[in-house]
Amino acid sequence: MRIRDLPHPDPGIPDVRTGGTFLRWLYRQQLGGQTKALLWGLVHTGSVAAFPLPVGLAVQAVVDRSGSKLMLAGGLMALLGVLVSLGDTMLHRSAVTNWITSVARVQQLLARKTTELGAAMTRRVAAGEIVAVSTGDLEKIGWFVEAVSRCGAAALTSVGVCVALVVYQPALGIVVAIGVPVLALAVLPLLPPATRRADAQREKAGRATELASDTVAGLRVLRGIGGEELFLGRYRSASQEVRKAAVRSARMWSLISAVQVALPGLLLIVVVWYGARLALDGRIAVGELVSIYSAVVFLLYPIRHIEEIAMAYSFSRPSAKRAARVLALSRPAGGRLHDHGPPVGDLHDPVSGLTAVSGRLTAVVCGDPDAAGRLAERLGGHPADQEGDDTAAATTDVGPAEPAEKRTAYAEPAVPGAALPSVLLGGTPLDDLPRDAARAAVLVQDKDPVLLSGTLHELLDVPASGRVGAAEALAAAQCGDVLASLAQASVDDSGDPMRTRITERGRSLSGGQRQRLALARSLVTDPEVLVLDEPTSAVDSHTEVRIADGLRRIRAGRTTVVLSSSPLLLDRADQVVLLEDGKVAAEAPHRELLRTHPGYRAVVTRETEEEAPYGATDARGPAEDTDGSHTGNGVNGIVRTQHIEEIA
Numbered sequence: 307m308r309i310r311d312l313p314h315p316d317p318g319i320p321d322v323r324t325g326g327t328f329l330r331w332l333y334r335q336q337l338g339g340q341t342k343a344l345l346w347g348l349v350h351t352g353s354v355a356a357f358p359l360p361v362g363l364a365v366q367a368v369v370d371r372s373g374s375k376l377m378l379a380g381g382l383m384a385l386l387g388v389l390v391s392l393g394d395t396m397l398h399r400s401a402v403t404n405w406i407t408s409v410a411r412v413q414q415l416l417a418r419k420t421t422e423l424g425a426a427m428t429r430r431v432a433a434g435e436i437v438a439v440s441t442g443d444l445e446k447i448g449w450f451v452e453a454v455s456r457c458g459a460a461a462l463t464s465v466g467v468c469v470a471l472v473v474y475q476p477a478l479g480i481v482v483a484i485g486v487p488v489l490a491l492a493v494l495p496l497l498p499p500a501t502r503r504a505d506a507q508r509e510k511a512g513r514a515t516e517l518a519s520d521t522v523a524g525l526r527v528l529r530g531i532g533g534e535e536l537f538l539g540r541y542r543s544a545s546q547e548v549r550k551a552a553v554r555s556a557r558m559w560s561l562i563s564a565v566q567v568a569l570p571g572l573l574l575i576v577v578v579w580y581g582a583r584l585a586l587d588g589r590i591a592v593g594e595l596v597s598i599y600s601a602v603v604f605l606l607y608p609i610r611h612i613e614e615i616a617m618a619y620s621f622s623r624p625s626a627k628r629a630a631r632v633l634a635l636s637r638p639a640g641g642r643l644h645d646h647g648p649p650v651g652d653l654h655d656p657v658s659g660l661t662a663v664s665g666r667l668t669a670v671v672c673g674d675p676d677a678a679g680r681l682a683e684r685l686g687g688h689p690a691d692q693e694g695d696d697t698a699a700a701t702t703d704v705g706p707a708e709p710a711e712k713r714t715a716y717a718e719p720a721v722p723g724a725a726l727p728s729v730l731l732g733g734t735p736l737d738d739l740p741r742d743a744a745r746a747a748v749l750v751q752d753k754d755p756v757l758l759s760g761t762l763h764e765l766l767d768v769p770a771s772g773r774v775g776a777a778e779a780l781a782a783a784q785c786g787d788v789l790a791s792l793a794q795a796s797v798d799d800s801g802d803p804m805r806t807r808i809t810e811r812g813r814s815l816s817g818g819q820r821q822r823l824a825l826a827r828s829l830v831t832d833p834e835v836l837v838l839d840e841p842t843s844a845v846d847s848h849t850e851v852r853i854a855d856g857l858r859r860i861r862a863g864r865t866t867v868v869l870s871s872s873p874l875l876l877d878r879a880d881q882v883v884l885l886e887d888g889k890v891a892a893e894a895p896h897r898e899l900l901r902t903h904p905g906y907r908a909v910v911t912r913e914t915e916e917e918a919p920y921g922a923t924d925a926r927g928p929a930e931d932t933d934g935s936h937t938g939n940g941v942n943g944i945v946r947t948q949h950i951e952e953i954a
Contacts, residue, residue, distance in 0.1 A: 309406055317414040322634040325627030329619075332451060332626075335411065336404055340455045343400035347459025350393030351608060353386045355467050358600030360386065366593025397456065405452035409444050412629060416440060419633055422741065431632055437519075438512040439632055443625035450615075450622035457615035460608030467601055475590060478581055478598050485573045486605050490612045492569050493562050500558040501620040507551035514544040566613060570606045577602050649739065649747055651732025653835050653865055655684060659890040660883055662835070664732075667858055667866045669879035669896070673909050675840070677888065678869045679753060682839040685729055685867060686750030687736035731835065749833040753840040755824035757812035762792060763804040765823065771832040774860060776804075779829035782856030783822045784849050788815065817844040825853070835865040842872060854878040873900075873910050884909070 321331040333340060360382035367375035416439065420427055427436070468486060471479030518541055581595045590598075653662040658681065662668040672678040728735035736744045746769070757765060766776045780789065792803035795814075812820040821844045828836060841857075842850045854875045857866070868875055876882050876896040884892040884899065884906045892903050899906040 309403055312407065312410050313414055314407075314411055317411045317418065320415055320630070320633055322630035325623045325625075325630055328626045328630040328633075329447070329450060329622060332408055332411065332447070333454060336408060336451065339400060339404045339407065343397060343404055343455030344458050346393050346397040346400055347456050348393075348462060349389060350397050351459050351463040352466075353389035353393055354607065355463050355601070355604050357383070357386055357390075358597045358604060361600050362593040362597025365596045366591060369592055397459075401452045401456055404455065405448040408451040409448040412444055412447060413440070415633055416629070419635065423635055427632075427635065430635055435512055435628070436632070437515055438508060439625075439629050442508060442511075443628055446618070446622045446625040447629065450618040450626075453611075453615050453618045457611045460611035464605055464608040464612070467605060471598065471601055475594060475598055477584060477589070478577060481577060481580060482573075482598075482602055482605065485576070486609065489569050489573060489606075489609050493565050493613055494616060496558065496562050496565065497616060497620040500555070500562060501624065503551070503555040503558055504621065505624055507548065507555045510544070510548045510551050514541065514548050517541050517544055562617075566610070570609065574599075574602060574606075649732040649734045649743075650834060652730075653685060653748070653867065654730045655681070656727040656730065657684070658885060658888055660685075660885070662865055662867045663881065664865050665863050666880040667861065667868065667878065669876045669882045670867060670869045670885060671871050671876065671882060671906065671909055672869065672885045673871075675753075677885075679839055681885070682750050682752060682837050682869055684726070685835075685837045686748050687729065687739075687744045747833060748835040748837065749828060749831055750837040751824060751828045751839065751841065753843065755821070755827075757808060757815075757820055757823060759808060759810040761805050761807050762823075765808060766827055766830050768827060768831055770830050774830055774832045776826075776830055778860065779826040782829055782853070782860040783826040784845075784852050784856065785819075785822050785826055788819045788823060791815075791819070818846075818849075821845065822853070825857075829857075829860055832864070835867070836861065837867045837869070839869045841868065842870070842875060847874060850874045871910055876910065882906075 318331075318335060321327045360379040363382070364376055364379035367373075367379060423430075464486060468479070468483040471482050473479070517537075578599060581590065581598055584590045585592060585595045650664065652664050654660070660670065660681075662685075670678070670681070672681065728737035730736070731739075731747055736748065739747070763776075766779070780786075789803040792806040792808075793801045796802060796806045808814065808823075812823065815823070821841065825838070825841050828838070842853055845853065850872060851874050855878065857868075858878050868879065870876065873896065879896060881893060882896045882899055883890055884903065886905065892899055892906060894902070900910070
């Protein structure tokens with residue numbers, strides 16, 4: 307495959323049983339390119355290996371004072387020079403093509419797996435591990451794939467040269483034939499410890515990278531609590547650990563480099579000494595000695611290639627093992643139904659008993675925010691890991707299994723390895739739908755949505771039904787102040803907020819502004835079912851009321867599920883469902899539950915049963931006003947408490 311034809315139409319189904327099987331599968335996928343590189347490698351190394359013949363012929367021609375032999379030697383050198391140049395150029399092109407196409411194939415496989423797993427991937431694989439697999443590990447895998455053909459050509463040429471030397475001059479040829487394999491195998495015992503040290507460095511670098519990314523992502527919070535120096539000290543310590551590991555690894559590789567220089571030098575000394583004695587005894591001619599010496603010098607070149615493939619394999623095998631572990635992750639798929647129309651109907655979770663009636667706004671109240679997040683993932687077809695999944699993850703060494711106390715609150719006891727029942731949409735299990743159909747039918751916005759860098763127009767340019775326009779979605783999400791600030795930040799003096807660039811993850815915006823833009827993006831998509839996890843946790847109460855009204859208006863006739871404990875949102879819902887211990891405990895309109903269910907009142911108002919039913923403040927945490935400033939619990943709590951008193 308040529309580079310211009312990338313990406314691959316279909317990267318294939320990899321063999322991820324082990325790192326070695328994954329590398330062999332990757333090699334088989336590029337058999338044509340590898341064969342092409344091998345042939346050009348034989349042309350290149352074969353031409354280089356043949357150079358001692360005309361060199362020795364030229365020396366002997368000078369000794370014999372033969373002009374015709376000297377001209378013949380010169381012609382052979384010119385021909386071999388052309389072949390060496392052509393072979394080296396084409397070998398480099400073929401090898402680099404193999405490297406790029408193999409890395410692109412693995413990248414496509416990782417991207418496909420990320421799309422398949424969604425948010426479940428970051429629960430089962432650490433962020434630093436994913437970064438390492440996507441960067442450094444890919445480079446090592448590509449190095450091995452690219453080196454195979456070059457080293458294969460070098461090995462075949464070396465065998466041919468050794469056989470020719472034994473036939474041409476048995477006395478010296480046997481010495482060379484014995485010495486070359488010894489040189490090629492000499493560094494192998496040093497490779498395992500060198501690889502272990504390099505892996506230790508990579509793991510420490512991955513942890514340092516993960517710590518740095520977490521620190522940058524939470525920089526605003528760290529500044530607020532004065533924790534910058536603490537995290538800086540932690541990163542400084544992690545960085546020093548990486549430096550020490552790198553120095554320790556470099557010492558082993560410097561020893562390997564020294565062995566690669568010293569042993570070939572000893573072989574040359576032995577060959578020259580023994581050949582000189584044979585020449586003095588008259589058993590070989592001077593030209594023959596020069597040819598044999600040149601052949602031995604050439605053999606040092608393929609020996610380096612053979613040592614390189616050993617190093618590449620020792621590095622790439624652990625990297626391939628890590629990539630295979632990531633690619634081996636899977637989500638319950640059941641039997642996928644193809645040619646199935648878009649599902650329509652109620653959304654039902656058989657585990658918790660939750661049913662979101664089609665075309666209505668359903669609010670879900672759950673006392674545990676983590677359990678609410680896992681429920682949102684389940685409703686979107688991203689089930690949280692079950693006990694069996696954790697066991698499998700531990701077996702494949704993907705990452706540490708989630709502690710038992712942190713597992714899904716609504717996960718029923720199950721046989722190890724058994725998956726939880728799939729969520730049903732209109733009676734059809736989401737796991738039985740094609741993945742694209744399931745993604746289009748149910749959209750989940752988690753409590754910390756990500757904004758990609760680009761213009762606001764690009765942010766809202768998402769697959770959508772076309773029923774909801776960008777302006778309507780922005781208005782419903784109360785993004786007026788966001789548009790005003792983006793218009794002021796416009797770099798082309800057009801004043802058009804849709805053309806203003808948003809930085810990565812929206813870090814140039816406040817938390818409330820990011821949350822409202824993410825909500826607008828979800829509204830533009832206009833899926834059949836929209837699941838929102840705490841969509842207004844970072845906005846003030848007055849804005850929250852307007853967002854709730856806008857959400858109800860723009861989602862009329864569509865199924866919407868909101869996981870929240872805000873009374874302002876709950877009062878706008880058609881139906882409110884209370885979950886306790888992962889099961890539906892009560893289901894009724896918000897005002898009715900406030901009057902009749904003490905547990906519901908305790909969750910919504912954050913009061914205990916002994917406290918008065920009215921007068922509690924909302925304790926969701928500091929909310930953020932539309933201008934990005936933080937409002938304490940007291941202010942928002944007063945507004946929400948007054949609202950509850952009016953309802954009661």
